[in-house]
Amino acid sequence: MKYIEVSLDDVHSLDIFKRFYEEVLESSFDKNELETYDQLLDNLRKSEEGKHGLNSYHIIISLDDEFLLGGAIYDYFIDTNSGIIEYIATNNKVKKKSVASQTFQMVNKLLNEEARDNGFERISYITCELEKEINGKQSNHYFWEKFGFKTLNFHYIQPPLDDTKEVVDIMNFGIITKAPFATYNKEYIDKEELKSILHDYYHYTMRIEDVENCEYYIKMCREIDSKDQIGFI
């Protein structure tokens, strides 16, 4: 298995990304959960042009020769030294053959390298959305739990990804850390860190300009602030 990182300067990688989008992502996610191909490329363009400072956006795809196995799209957020896996998906033809597990390990490794490049000992957190249901089928919590992700006990809301899409509020938010210095322990995560992660995800990934005034972000923050601690389900 080899990995390529998609880059706007690399036409071959863009061809592979287009195939990944059409052959894997579109059949793996509900319309309201999936950004358009152009939106994903726009996120990558802004990241490559440095418009998001030290925050970054990555698309990696795994291949066996030219056979497309799967891939992942993830961000690094500098303020919390955290990563979020926006999408991870495997080609239907090779499911349950550890493609996604190996892809996750690769993302983990790359995030730790990026954290070190930014002066940290290692990545502080990795987060993800935990779909309770995908395309009407059962949840994929089994996948995240295998790696030690825990579900946070607040009501996560994914804002509409654009004017043609609807809000998604049937997902949970998962988190994992192995960093001893992270403000997270067996029982809870620091609330300000969590709000910062959600803010950056809304802004850099889901392109919400004015996050502070976004009704869904405000709703989540109110709930988080109203609780003594944000722990795990």
Ligand SMILES: CC(C)(COP(=O)(O)OP(=O)(O)OC[C@H]1O[C@@H](n2cnc3c(N)ncnc32)[C@H](O)[C@@H]1OP(=O)(O)O)[C@@H](O)C(=O)NCCC(=O)NCCS
């Ligand atoms: C979830 C998904 C990424 C797993 O990909 P995969 O390459 O088949 O995963 P792996 O082979 O690495 O399996 C990882 C673990 O999940 C288990 N698993 C995989 N599919 C499963 C299923 N349908 N039900 C129960 N367990 C399952 C595997 O047995 C394995 O556990 P093990 O190592 O203890 O045996 C893939 O099914 C997919 O693309 N789903 C649609 C998109 C999605 O839900 N992405 C995740 C959210 S972003």
